[in-house]
Amino acid sequence: MSCDHKSESERLASVLRSYGFEKVRVEGYGSYHIVVVEVCDDFYVFTSVSCSDSTYYYELAVGDENFIIALEKVPCLDRAVEVIKKVYELAVPR
Numbered sequence: 001m002s003c004d005h006k007s008e009s010e011r012l013a014s015v016l017r018s019y020g021f022e023k024v025r026v027e028g029y030g031s032y033h034i035v036v037v038e039v040c041d042d043f044y045v046f047t048s049v050s051c052s053d054s055t056y057y058y059e060l061a062v063g064d065e066n067f068i069i070a071l072e073k074v075p076c077l078d079r080a081v082e083v084i085k086k087v088y089e090l091a092v093p094r
Contacts, residue, residue, distance in 0.1 A: 002054055003051030003052075003054050003055065003056055004051070005031075005032055005033050005049045005050050005051045005056070006026075006028060006033050008033075008049050008051070008056055008092060009026045009028075009033035009034070009035050009049045010026055012035050012047065012049065012087065012090055013025070013026050013035050015086075015090055016035070016037060016083065016086060016087075016090075019086055021037050021039075021083060021086075023037065023038035024036070024037050024038075031050060032048050032049060032050035033048075033049050033050075034046055034047065034048050034049070035047040035049065035087075037083050039076050039079040039080050039082075039083060040073060040075075040076035040079065042064050042065075042073075043062075043063065043064060043069075043073045043076040043080070044062070044063065044064070044065070045060065045061075045062055045080050045083040045084060045087075046060065046061040046062070046067075047059070047060055047087050048060075048061075056091070056092050058087065058091050060084055060087065062077075062080050062084075
């Protein structure tokens, strides 16, 4: 089995949109892609998708564009956890 992190990122983004997460985009950086879900104004869940030797790797970050969680963004954490749990369910392979 080979892996394609771009296709996997697009699949993940599409499924997240179908679950009602409206502000979703995919950014490409060569050897990996990042699925960005804006859960509140200037507050995101970032999922990096890469692959090596037919294995997908997923890494997560939460916060603003600098991965900072400002005190006033704490109410956004519940929605961020929803996204993280959905990524966990959708990750390949399960």
